[in-house]
Amino acid sequence: MITNKSAGVPTRLTAKSANAQLSTGIVVSFDARWLVPISEGRISLVLRKRVPQSASPEWMYIYVNSPASFLLARAPIKKILTLSLAEALKRRNELVLTNDEINSYLQGSVAVGAYELGRIEIARNPLRLSWLHQNMTFNPPQSFFFLASDAQSFIDQHAGLLRRGGPSSTRNLPE
Numbered sequence: 001m002i003t004n005k006s007a008g009v010p011t012r013l014t015a016k017s018a019n020a021q022l023s024t025g026i027v028v029s030f031d032a033r034w035l036v037p038i039s040e041g042r043i044s045l046v047l048r049k050r051v052p053q054s055a056s057p058e059w060m061y062i063y064v065n066s067p068a069s070f071l072l073a074r075a076p077i078k079k080i081l082t083l084s085l086a087e088a089l090k091r092r093n094e095l096v097l098t099n100d101e102i103n104s105y106l107q108g109s110v111a112v113g114a115y116e117l118g119r120i121e122i123a124r125n126p127l128r129l130s131w132l133h134q135n136m137t138f139n140p141p142q143s144f145f146f147l148a149s150d151a152q153s154f155i156d157q158h159a160g161l162l163r164r165g166g167p168s169s170t171r172n173l174p175e
Contacts, residue, residue, distance in 0.1 A: 023152035024058035025074070028115075029140045032068045037096045039072070041120045045094035047105060050143035051080050051113030060115060061147065061155065063140050069129040074161055076118035083114045124160025131158075 028048070030038065037043050046060070057080075062073040088095065088102050095102065106112055132138040135158075136151060147155070155161070 021149045023147040023149040025061050025147040025152045026052065026057040026059070026144045027061045027063055027141055027147060028144045029063045029065055032065055035064050035068050038062055038064070038120060039122060043096050043120065044117050045091055046115045046117065047088060047095060048113045048115065048143060051115065052144065055146070056080065057146065060117060065140060070126040071123065071132065071155065071159060072126045073120050073122045075120040077115050078118055079116040081114050081116060082111050084111050088112060121161055125158065127155065127159050
């Protein structure tokens with residue numbers, strides 16, 4: 001376990017040492033424009049140029065970049081897949097993207113990675129970047145990173161994410 005000597009809390013979100021155990025969760029960053037679609041639970045498919053190849057995470061923890069700058073939610077990952085441009089265009093409603101946005105994102109690539117998500121669970125207490133910096137070593141990922149197992153449970157506890165239940169009933173989005 002990776003702990004802070006004085007408080008007994010995880011200090012790293014990534015498991016970089018050989019002794020750290022990976023969790024079943026990954027952190028993925030989203031541009032601030034995704035705050036509302038994520039908060040409303042409208043996204044069920046996420047395109048990414050890089051996805052895990054050798055492991056199958058069960059949870060996606062959703063970090064929303066500046067100016068929001070907080071860990072907002074998590075969602076179960078039903079499946080990690082590769083989509084052709086044609087498949088991505090057919091599934092644009094699940095992506096909450098236009099055809100032009102999909103074409104622009106793929107930039108001529110024939111295929112792209114995708115996460116098929118279950119129901120998004122909004123944190124009762126989204127964790128601000130300043131809080132994450134105070135309590136852990138955290139840098140928003142370019143693509144994704146796996147959480148250390150102790151960090152995953154620490155985030156669930158402090159963000160008010162239920163271990164096995166459905167979405168949180170209350171939302172306290174930071175202003």
